[in-house]
Amino acid sequence: MATTNLEETARTIVTDGRGILAADETVRTLTKRLASHAIESTADIRRAYREMFFNTPDIAAFIGGVIMQDETVRQKSATGTPLVALVADRGLIAGIKVDDGTQPLAGAPGERVTEGLDGLRGRLEEYRQIGARFAKWRAVITIGDGLPTARCVHANAEVLARYAALCQEQGLVPIVEPEVLMDGTHTLERCEEVTGHVLHAVFDALYDQRVSLDGTLLKPNMVIAGHDCPRQASVAEVAAATLRVLARHVPPAVPAVVFLSGGQDHLLATEHLNAINQLEGPKPWKLTFSYGRALQEEALEVWHGRSENVPAGQHAFYHRAKCDSAAALGRYRSTMESGAAVAETRLRSSNNQQPGTGDTPWHNP
């Protein structure tokens, strides 16, 4: 097992406050997101959408890796460059979502297990040849009346560990993503309890499957009250509970914890990450982001499926990635939201300028 290379890849992705862009929505999920903005979903429009993000000038300052999905790793840019090569040219490491989504867990009403282990070894081999250097597998855990059950937690932990072992065998860094969903009325305390239980089961399973933690990235939820909980916790409470649960359940050998955004508002996702990084206390892992919605939502809104809006979409993405990267270093300030970067985005969008070219530096020093 090429542990050293895996560890190097894992650490490179998250160097200097960098995080991950989770651009791995399935065709079905992306079609729904596009539809919510009245944008048609064709293979070419999805390609244009991905390309807007991957081709953002100077984005490697804040993003170290991009998670793609099967359709995207096989697509070419408008000028004929494979998107995987385009990502590499931008200085980003390509990753690939390899799970097949969730199915109802037999005998466990309301709970799901992630599928996709069949034939996974061959698929990983192919993705590595295409250029992927890391992979992702997402398990979902629901909090509810009597949920989660121990068997759901264990079934998901088991498949996560078997996936991770296969990834390392094939020379890919596994991102292990056990997501405790935000849906529901549960309290912050309940989320903390369940997240701790899930992390414990996942690391037990990883140990049993001889997965090297040095070459693994953990992608957990933050500890947050359910969407419909009448008492929403403060940023400080979320940060404290999240760090506490990690300290109790995540071994220090893991190079980085790369949080998912899980439906949080993009500003809150930035603030939470910043607050976690500002806390005192042992933090043996990098604490950074692997956001999907929280990184892309603003850009999707301004892009609106139109090629003339690509520069504005790229500015929105660049700005959010910059703020999230600052948060990964505990250096985010809310004044960054009202600064020149935002004004510049608007100006350029109305002038229809191409960013990152010519004499005008795109980023603010």
Ligand code: 13P
């Ligand atoms: P969100 O940040 O939108 O939760 O997406 C992250 C992800 O990769 C989910 O699997």
